[in-house]
Amino acid sequence: MRRSSHFASLSQHYLFPEIDQRKHLFLGENPHAKVISLGIGDTTHPLPKEVAEGISKSALAMSHRDGYVGYGPSLGLQHLREAIAHKVYGDRFSFDEITISDGTKPDLARFALLTGGKQKVAIQDPAYPVYLETSQIIGQEILLLPATAENNFFPDWTSLKGPHILFLCYPNNPTGVSASREQLQNIVDHAKNEGMLILFDAAYASYITDPAIPRSIFELEGAKECAIEWGSFSKSAGFSGIRLGWCLIPKELTYSTGESILSDWKRLISTTFNGASYLSQAAGLEALSSPSYHKIIEDYLENAHLLKQALAEKNIATFGGIHAPFLWADFSPLSSWEAFDHLLSKHHLLTTPGSGFGQAGEGYLRLSALGTRPDILEAIHRLKSLKI
Amino acid sequence: MRRSSHFASLSQHYLFPEIDQRKHLFLGENPHAKVISLGIGDTTHPLPKEVAEGISKSALAMSHRDGYVGYGPSLGLQHLREAIAHKVYGDRFSFDEITISDGTKPDLARFALLTGGKQKVAIQDPAYPVYLETSQIIGQEILLLPATAENNFFPDWTSLKGPHILFLCYPNNPTGVSASREQLQNIVDHAKNEGMLILFDAAYASYITDPAIPRSIFELEGAKECAIEWGSFSKSAGFSGIRLGWCLIPKELTYSTGESILSDWKRLISTTFNGASYLSQAAGLEALSSPSYHKIIEDYLENAHLLKQALAEKNIATFGGIHAPFLWADFSPLSSWEAFDHLLSKHHLLTTPGSGFGQAGEGYLRLSALGTRPDILEAIHRLKSLKI
Numbered sequence: 001m002r003r004s005s006h007f008a009s010l011s012q013h014y015l016f017p018e019i020d021q022r023k024h025l026f027l028g029e030n031p032h033a034k035v036i037s038l039g040i041g042d043t044t045h046p047l048p049k050e051v052a053e054g055i056s057k058s059a060l061a062m063s064h065r066d067g068y069v070g071y072g073p074s075l076g077l078q079h080l081r082e083a084i085a086h087k088v089y090g091d092r093f094s095f096d097e098i099t100i101s102d103g104t105k106p107d108l109a110r111f112a113l114l115t116g117g118k119q120k121v122a123i124q125d126p127a128y129p130v131y132l133e134t135s136q137i138i139g140q141e142i143l144l145l146p147a148t149a150e151n152n153f154f155p156d157w158t159s160l161k162g163p164h165i166l167f168l169c170y171p172n173n174p175t176g177v178s179a180s181r182e183q184l185q186n187i188v189d190h191a192k193n194e195g196m197l198i199l200f201d202a203a204y205a206s207y208i209t210d211p212a213i214p215r216s217i218f219e220l221e222g223a224k225e226c227a228i229e230w231g232s233f234s235k236s237a238g239f240s241g242i243r244l245g246w247c248l249i250p251k252e253l254t255y256s257t258g259e260s261i262l263s264d265w266k267r268l269i270s271t272t273f274n275g276a277s278y279l280s281q282a283a284g285l286e287a288l289s290s291p292s293y294h295k296i297i298e299d300y301l302e303n304a305h306l307l308k309q310a311l312a313e314k315n316i317a318t319f320g321g322i323h324a325p326f327l328w329a330d331f332s333p334l335s336s337w338e339a340f341d342h343l344l345s346k347h348h349l350l351t352t353p354g355s356g357f358g359q360a361g362e363g364y365l366r367l368s369a370l371g372t373r374p375d376i377l378e379a380i381h382r383l384k385s386l387k388i
Numbered sequence: 389m390r391r392s393s394h395f396a397s398l399s400q401h402y403l404f405p406e407i408d409q410r411k412h413l414f415l416g417e418n419p420h421a422k423v424i425s426l427g428i429g430d431t432t433h434p435l436p437k438e439v440a441e442g443i444s445k446s447a448l449a450m451s452h453r454d455g456y457v458g459y460g461p462s463l464g465l466q467h468l469r470e471a472i473a474h475k476v477y478g479d480r481f482s483f484d485e486i487t488i489s490d491g492t493k494p495d496l497a498r499f500a501l502l503t504g505g506k507q508k509v510a511i512q513d514p515a516y517p518v519y520l521e522t523s524q525i526i527g528q529e530i531l532l533l534p535a536t537a538e539n540n541f542f543p544d545w546t547s548l549k550g551p552h553i554l555f556l557c558y559p560n561n562p563t564g565v566s567a568s569r570e571q572l573q574n575i576v577d578h579a580k581n582e583g584m585l586i587l588f589d590a591a592y593a594s595y596i597t598d599p600a601i602p603r604s605i606f607e608l609e610g611a612k613e614c615a616i617e618w619g620s621f622s623k624s625a626g627f628s629g630i631r632l633g634w635c636l637i638p639k640e641l642t643y644s645t646g647e648s649i650l651s652d653w654k655r656l657i658s659t660t661f662n663g664a665s666y667l668s669q670a671a672g673l674e675a676l677s678s679p680s681y682h683k684i685i686e687d688y689l690e691n692a693h694l695l696k697q698a699l700a701e702k703n704i705a706t707f708g709g710i711h712a713p714f715l716w717a718d719f720s721p722l723s724s725w726e727a728f729d730h731l732l733s734k735h736h737l738l739t740t741p742g743s744g745f746g747q748a749g750e751g752y753l754r755l756s757a758l759g760t761r762p763d764i765l766e767a768i769h770r771l772k773s774l775k776i
Binding site: 004005006040043044046047049051055057059061063064065071105108110112115117129130138139165197240259261270272274276278280283372 | 436447448456459494502504665
């Protein structure tokens with residue numbers, strides 16, 4: 001087999017494995033260090049009891065003839081699709097416009113297959129590396145738009161002209177900033193005018209506490225004709241290991257030549273996916289009716305608030321962390337990896353180098369507030385002696 | 389967004405949704421018919437008690453701080469990779485050469501992304517539609533090799549010259565036939581000589597009862613330098629709904645230009661996948677130590693034997709069904725869809741049209757023996773009145 005030239009264009013290391021490697025190197029040399037992770041955005045709060053018991057019940061039922069479940073529909077269990085249409089979107093969409101996935105990352109790789117490559121793609125810099133890398137793997141023509149303190153981490157998307165695929169993520173990973181209704185409406189209007197397609201990653205929607213901030217791109221007028229949205233149970237329900245998410249493609253959405261994108265997407269899912277695990281989908285149904293998540297998300301947001309205060313006291317400017325579980329902390333003139341190494345070696349704190357999300361992230365660290373409260377308090381304690 | 393020309397080249401309907409549609413149409417007109425499925429190859433035997441209880445335990449543990457699990461490694465839990473290396477491959481491979489997936493179908497779509505398209509691909513006709521369709525979606529150059537009664541459903545792979553990617557599946561889906569050691573050794577030798585890559589689908593390996601028949605392509609000499617193997621828990625452990633499988637890429641395997649394929653594969657998995665559900669992986673670990681599966685597979689093979697006998701009595705020639713849970717039944721001169729409609733409307737039996745697996749499958753039906761024993765016996769009873 002020949003090696004794919006698209007694949008060969010990827011940089012050698014993926015961000016998180018690289019962080020993992022540096023952590024293991026450090027722990028090898030300092031076996032007794034108690035490293036606290038503010039790094040990879042992983043949830044730590046246990047599952048609500050009722051959710052765990054619901055999964056257990058579904059699993060035990062599978063050892064009986066009438067509870068056993070084989071292949072489910074590739075597009076997902078209809079009950080779950082209906083529950084998402086109802087509870088997340090207030091029945092403004094039909095279940096038929098929602099497909100269930102094992103997470104946004106694998107679904108974006110499937111979407112890359114749908115595009116076939118050679119499309120113009122615009123991505124914020126910094127961004128979740130998967131947008132760039134799945135686009136590179138399929139051979140898209142990629143444009144990066146720097147998001148910096150100067151533009152309030154909101155690039156001027158309207159400077160783009162003509163058909164593009166735009167990756168948008170608000171509340172944003174990694175910067176943690178949210179976008180206002182007006183900002184998003186401007187993009188939607190522009191996308192419609194220019195024949196652009198918005199791929200909206202709403203993974204952090206449940207962290208929005210201000211009702212004035214849109215939780216879905218589909219709260220904006222006209223979005224049904226120019227946008228696709230991915231939702232996730234990872235950060236909203238602690239399912240990062242259970243793997244569950246969804247994709248919403250409005251039936252109105254078409255290619256530039258008029259064919260339905262939803263129809264092709266369903267065909268693609270049938271061909272390249274056999275549905276998310278039945279156990280994960282059963283878990284998702286439980287999570288959607290669990291009353292416990294409100295409190296869990298409040299806890300994580302309080303973590304973010306405490307971290308933000310602690311850094312302010314050390315005169316480190318931070319962005320985000322209000323409607324998102326991430327803070328974007330400015331450690332310049334240090335480089336991101338310098339700041340990363342400093343916090344790891346001196347304070348035993350694991351963070352994520354901003355430069356790993358793109359060149360414009362240089363000098364920043366992403367701090368995750370998804371740790372446990374005792375860990376966050378200990379991290380804050382350690383930050384008191386920070387000297388840089 | 390422009391529509392991908394590769395995607396547009398797919399035929400309108402995927403086989404199984406089409407079957408589903410005809411079934412629903414029939415049931416709409418005959419609401420009281422008790423249709424028995426010999427169609428989609430789905431398992432029906434409940435999970436062994438110890439497996440279900442193991443999953444339940446893992447799920448309940450996730451409601452406690454110390455049992456909660458967030459993101460796992462994208463490549464899979466090391467314990468599970470080690471258990472597969474040990475129990476399936478007798479430690480002839482390192483865990484590091486095995487990656488865990490949510491099934492062969494999604495993993496083949498990821499493999500398509502790795503190839504980048506424009507590769508020469510050879511596929512048996514008939515075959516599991518996913519080989520053809522994932523190849524079409526990424527834009528491969530496809531050659532179909534007819535497998536017919538004349539060549540004992542084993543095409544002359546050695547007639548191909550020069551680098552190709554070969555999809556091989558033995559025991560075969562849909563024909564149910566197995567390949568001898570000599571047949572497979574010939575292909576491996578030829579692949580090495582010509583610089584070909586074999587993608588070996590071993591989904592039905594656990595149905596092989598004759599120790600002379602290889603259960604893995606890696607039982608053949610030289611395969612490490614020219615083959616990749618996919619394994620599955622779907623049919624061996626009843627996990628078609630739980631979603632779990634693996635891919636084995638030997639560290640010796642390289643592109644024609646010398647780079648390691650395993651190394652690129654791991655990079656691709658990190659970028660396009662977040663690991664199979666933790667719950668599914670916990671289930672897989674239980675299944676690998678469960679003593680109950682031997683008996684379950686024997687039951688399914690006995691189903692196949694009974695079906696084969698029943699069709700022989702009606703002078704319908706069948707192939708396969710000895711080391712596989714599928715029978716390939718020759719209903720010519722009827723077309724596959726004619727035979728399908730006849731069995732559905734007259735005998736209320738759901739089957740899979742052979743032509744759905746490729747043109748060379750015309751005139752055949754694939755019958756699955758993965759039903760319950762009472763259903764199989766009732767199907768056999770109904771077949772006694774078959775007149776075609």
